[in-house]
Amino acid sequence: MTPRGPAAGGHRTGGTSARHRTRWATGGAALVLGLSGVLAGCSGNDTPSDTASKAESAVGSIASEASEAVESATAEAQRRLDDIQGGIDVKADVKTGPPVTGSDGRVRTEVTARNTDDSTRSFAVQVDFRDASGQTVDTVIVTVDHVQAGHAATATARSTHDLSGEVRTEVARAVRY
Numbered sequence: 001m002t003p004r005g006p007a008a009g010g011h012r013t014g015g016t017s018a019r020h021r022t023r024w025a026t027g028g029a030a031l032v033l034g035l036s037g038v039l040a041g042c043s044g045n046d047t048p049s050d051t052a053s054k055a056e057s058a059v060g061s062i063a064s065e066a067s068e069a070v071e072s073a074t075a076e077a078q079r080r081l082d083d084i085q086g087g088i089d090v091k092a093d094v095k096t097g098p099p100v101t102g103s104d105g106r107v108r109t110e111v112t113a114r115n116t117d118d119s120t121r122s123f124a125v126q127v128d129f130r131d132a133s134g135q136t137v138d139t140v141i142v143t144v145d146h147v148q149a150g151h152a153a154t155a156t157a158r159s160t161h162d163l164s165g166e167v168r169t170e171v172a173r174a175v176r177y
Contacts, residue, residue: 073160074139077126078173081141084124087175090116094125094174096157105162107138109169112154115147117176122146126173127157132166139172 081087090113097110113123122145129138142157157169 081175084177087177090176091174094171096169099167099169107159107163107167113144114152118149121176124175128172130168
């Protein structure tokens with residue numbers, strides 16, 4: 001059965017094929033554009049309190065835009081998972097490994113999907129990246145294709161933008177098809 005949901009790319013792990021592609025930018029561009037707007041808006045005639053007030057307002061606006069972008073990406077991920085024909089919720093069969101921040105600032109985590117079905121299946125997994133306070137700061141979907149019955153396969157979920165500070169990962173949703 002072919003899903004209408006996430007597309008696949010690929011790599012091999014432990015002899016079992018696992019493919020993945022991550023999607024959905026969640027506000028990195030909004031942050032860059034917002035900060036450049038703040039800096040451009042600071043003229044030589046502003047007092048320090050004016051500049052601080054503008055910066056505080058811009059940071060609040062940027063945080064709001066980033067939050068809206070994450071909400072939008074999460075909603076899109078949910079829609080894509082809902083579009084998978086014949087999918088079964090199998091969140092308990094999927095786990096993430098410890099998050100690792102690469103030299104590029106992107107956070108990666110290994111996603112392991114265990115196929116408890118009696119035939120080869122594929123998985124679409126929504127991975128949420130959360131900050132220390134538990135707020136979702138990014139979300140991606142990774143696919144793990146053609147996992148043999150009774151076996152597990154892995155794929156790598158990668159954040160769509162640089163994340164700083166403590167980052168945790170969790171499986172928000174997993175669909176086997």
